[in-house]
Amino acid sequence: MSQTQTALVEVKNLSFSRGSRVLYDKISLSIPKGKVTAIMGPSGIGKTTLLKLIGGQLTPDSGEVLFEGKNIHQLKRSELFEVRKRMSMLFQSGALFTDMNVFDNTAFALREHSGLPEAIIRRIVLMKLEAVGLRGAASLMPSELSGGMQRRAALARAIALEPEMVMYDEPFTGQDPISMGVLVKLIRELSDALSLTSIVVSHDVSEVLSIADYVYIIADKRIIAEGTPEQLRHANNPQLRQFLDGAPDGPVPFHYPAMDYQKELLGASD
Amino acid sequence: MRLTDSIADLGRDALGLVAGLGKAGLLLWGALVQIPRPRKGTPLLVKQIYVVGVQSMVIILVSGLFIGMVLALQGYTILVDFGTEQSLGPLVALSLLRELGPVVTALLFAGRAGSALTAELGLMKSTEQLSSLEMMAIDPLRQVIAPRFWAGFFSMPLLALMFTAVGIYGGYLVGVEWKGIDDGAFWSILQAAVEWRQDIVNCLIKSFVFSWVVTWIALYRGYQLVPNPEGISRATTQTVVQSSLAVLALDFLLTALMFGK
Numbered sequence: 152m153s154q155t156q157t158a159l160v161e162v163k164n165l166s167f168s169r170g171s172r173v174l175y176d177k178i179s180l181s182i183p184k185g186k187v188t189a190i191m192g193p194s195g196i197g198k199t200t201l202l203k204l205i206g207g208q209l210t211p212d213s214g215e216v217l218f219e220g221k222n223i224h225q226l227k228r229s230e231l232f233e234v235r236k237r238m239s240m241l242f243q244s245g246a247l248f249t250d251m252n253v254f255d256n257t258a259f260a261l262r263e264h265s266g267l268p269e270a271i272i273r274r275i276v277l278m279k280l281e282a283v284g285l286r287g288a289a290s291l292m293p294s295e296l297s298g299g300m301q302r303r304a305a306l307a308r309a310i311a312l313e314p315e316m317v318m319y320d321e322p323f324t325g326q327d328p329i330s331m332g333v334l335v336k337l338i339r340e341l342s343d344a345l346s347l348t349s350i351v352v353s354h355d356v357s358e359v360l361s362i363a364d365y366v367y368i369i370a371d372k373r374i375i376a377e378g379t380p381e382q383l384r385h386a387n388n389p390q391l392r393q394f395l396d397g398a399p400d401g402p403v404p405f406h407y408p409a410m411d412y413q414k415e416l417l418g419a420s421d
Numbered sequence: 422m423r424l425t426d427s428i429a430d431l432g433r434d435a436l437g438l439v440a441g442l443g444k445a446g447l448l449l450w451g452a453l454v455q456i457p458r459p460r461k462g463t464p465l466l467v468k469q470i471y472v473v474g475v476q477s478m479v480i481i482l483v484s485g486l487f488i489g490m491v492l493a494l495q496g497y498t499i500l501v502d503f504g505t506e507q508s509l510g511p512l513v514a515l516s517l518l519r520e521l522g523p524v525v526t527a528l529l530f531a532g533r534a535g536s537a538l539t540a541e542l543g544l545m546k547s548t549e550q551l552s553s554l555e556m557m558a559i560d561p562l563r564q565v566i567a568p569r570f571w572a573g574f575f576s577m578p579l580l581a582l583m584f585t586a587v588g589i590y591g592g593y594l595v596g597v598e599w600k601g602i603d604d605g606a607f608w609s610i611l612q613a614a615v616e617w618r619q620d621i622v623n624c625l626i627k628s629f630v631f632s633w634v635v636t637w638i639a640l641y642r643g644y645q646l647v648p649n650p651e652g653i654s655r656a657t658t659q660t661v662v663q664s665s666l667a668v669l670a671l672d673f674l675l676t677a678l679m680f681g682k
Contacts, residue, residue: 203552206555206556208552209629235555235556235557235558236558239553239557242549246548246553247550248550249544259557260557260559263559266559379469
């Protein structure tokens with residue numbers, strides 16, 4: 152790639168398959184420090200899987216993932232846990248702990264890892280909740296929050312330990328326009344204010360192009376396009392155009408592979 | 422072709438069974454072989470003992486009372502023909518201590534607490550709470566599995582003892598209060614017949630074996646399930662079926678070892 156900033160995460164020749172289905176075939180990408188990098192692609196191609204590979208929850212068939220030059224998948228469990236304290240992940244479902252209120256959810260990692268006294272933890276948690284606009288909701292349980300609020304609460308939890316990198320898994324899916332706008336603004340602001348490295352995995356084209364610094368587009372087990380949002384808007388790769396424009400038919404066919412239509416309709420007698 | 426297919430199936434099932442046992446063993450090993458951290462672990466354990474043990478008490482106590490009463494009534498109608506209705510005490514107490522207490526408690530526990538554990542873990546897995554713990558650098562085996570395992574392991578023998586005690590009281594209600602057996606005779610013959618080592622210790626040993634197995638199956642099924650509604654319902658059913666079968670089979674084995682001489 153063209154950028155020369157230092158990369159926080161580098162994925163090199165990574166291949167991964169689930170059973171007999173190949174999800175990734177030797178893909179390489181790099182996530183620069185302090186930028187918002189987006190990974191886009193149609194649903195069902197395993198974008199979440201890519202985040203889990205980067206986070207070391209899954210092991211690739213071949214290839215490597217380097218976090219600051221260290222191969223994630225060759226670390227010992229304790230070393231991996233040390234690396235994970237520096238990254239965090241916002242799950243698609245929010246993944247808030249259902250038996251704790253918003254405050255305790257946000258405080259959870261701090262209480263586990265920071266060793267700070269409760270009075271300081273309280274202040275940090277209130278600051279994080281203020282940043283996502285949920286300070287007033289601190290005592291609510293996750294089940295009492297709307298979908299958008301759950302995701303914001305999960306975001307507060309994800310940044311509680313002040314990680315260097317946040318991975319967002321489909322942050323915009325299933326959100327109404329207002330909470331979508333709030334999330335877009337939050338992701339961009341957090342990235343700028345804390346110089347956070349962000350990886351956004353999504354298929355919401357306009358939102359992603361509006362906040363990303365650099366975009367990778369994945370389809371068919373490999374990266375079909377990459378570049379800044381501006382470069383992508385002017386690209387004329389047909390597969391990419393279909394995805395960005397949302398055209399129903401194109402290189403990705405509308406029809407599931409089938410035998411000839413006329414033959415199947417008329418040839419039923421034999 | 423048919424024959425080779427069925428042999429291949431048999432082999433596959435056997436391999437699957439061994440692999441499952443291995444995974445279940447690793448799960449338990451990972452959860453239990455840890456340096457204990459009492460300050461963080463204790464509140465988690467207390468909470469789980471409440472959920473797994475205390476919340477199962479109602480069904481255990483009510484069932485114990487009724488089973489004790491039924492046992493006494495059936496026993497009385499037979500014993501009275503031989504004029505030996507005063508042996509009702511040992512009949513009820515020994516049946517409960519040696520068999521019904523541990524076994525019925527384990528079956529009820531599998532249905533009440535085991536299925537709940539599996540479903541809860543399934544929910545945590547399908548909403549990615551377990552993944553999210555992993556990503557926060559917290560070991561879900563230590564945080565989630567271990568407290569639930571210890572809570573189940575220690576709660577169930579206590580529940581079995583309560584079941585037995587309430588059952589004996591049910592027998593007393595039917596035998597003494599209703600059918601008019603002599604109060605003193607009921608208790609003194611019962612007391613003379615029950616032995617510490619042979620009856621009470623064996624009751625506890627059975628209970629601890631059952632609670633280990635039932636809790637283990639419930640946690641393994643929950644941790645391994647396919648995280649969608651269908652997977653959760655399948656896994657809870659499997660928990661109840663497999664732990665019930667395991668309890669009954671192990672009961673025969675333990676009875677043979679304890680009383681089969």
